[in-house]
Amino acid sequence: MATTLTKDNLADETADGLVWVDFWAPWCGPCKMMDPVLAQLEETYGSQIKFAKLNVDNNQELAMTYKVMSIPSLVLFKDGKAIEKVTGLYPKDKLATYLDKKLASQ
Secondary structure, three states, rough: OOEEOOOOOHHHOOOOOEEEEEEEOOHHHHHHHHHHHHHHHHHHHHEEEEEEEEEEOOOHHHHOOHHHHOOOEEEEOOOOOEEEEEEOOOOOHHHHHHHHHHOOOO
């Protein structure tokens, strides 16, 4: 199950390894459509990549910090630093290919 992030725990939760953070909101239709895709990806990659969720409604300052202008946005952190962001609705296969490349380049 994805870790819930806030301003209080973001630094600690993203400090080690790869962490994929889903910037979302409860009213966002595409975010709801991404939920099952991300859950499936977490089942596959959960031992190698930590999955987390950040509600932008409750954490607007963090969304601004990471330049999240639209949601869903997925920000990949490596050892505490945001290294890449993808925005929008993507199919599972495309995201799996993306994650495979990121794991191979570590």
